[in-house]
Amino acid sequence: xxTDRQRWDARYAAGDRRHDVEPAPRLAALxxxxxxxxxLDLAAGLxxxxxxxxxxxxxxxxxxxxxxxLQIVExxxxxxxxxVNLVVADLDTFECRPASYDLAVQTFFLDRALIERLTRWVxxxxxVYIETHRRTPTAPSKSRYALDPGELRxxxxxxxxxxxxxxxxxxxxxxxxxxxxIARRPA
Numbered sequence: 001x002x003t004d005r006q007r008w009d010a011r012y013a014a015g016d017r018r019h020d021v022e023p024a025p026r027l028a029a030l031x032x033x034x035x036x037x038x039x040l041d042l043a044a045g046l047x048x049x050x051x052x053x054x055x056x057x058x059x060x061x062x063x064x065x066x067x068x069x070l071q072i073v074e075x076x077x078x079x080x081x082x083x084v085n086l087v088v089a090d091l092d093t094f095e096c097r098p099a100s101y102d103l104a105v106q107t108f109f110l111d112r113a114l115i116e117r118l119t120r121w122v123x124x125x126x127x128v129y130i131e132t133h134r135r136t137p138t139a140p141s142k143s144r145y146a147l148d149p150g151e152l153r154x155x156x157x158x159x160x161x162x163x164x165x166x167x168x169x170x171x172x173x174x175x176x177x178x179x180x181x182i183a184r185r186p187a
Contacts (some may be wrong), residue, residue, distance in 0.1 A: 094117075100182065104122050128159075
């Protein structure tokens, strides 16, 4: 954990903003469609999704391993007169009360071991928005969190899948091969 924290803190302190892109349009639409409640943004990074949801009236807890990143989120939230609860934590050990959130967001840091805990943290009838890299023979991802085609959907077996999509899409100035899922926990 300490090595990961130091690496990400150093990247953000050096001005690395390669992941500082617009929020996911489907998450923006989902956030508007649902009544605002309590949201969890895991591996929040520079806060693009936490700030989006706070603007939409959600109470947001943003969790990240990097204190440097969360200080940037804090500054951005203050500049926009938004409130975001910031939590410095390693996602390998992070825990919270069961059924605490109406919406959980996890983008591009999908450790399979986190899924079981994530499903406990979302209230019955609550939603998850997950987007991560996809591993395919023609577009191998360098991410250790890349999933095989169809794997993301299988991880949420038993949930109501509201939307599922796989394929190449534009993010900022790069093309990425992703799997995206919106699912509702059974009531």
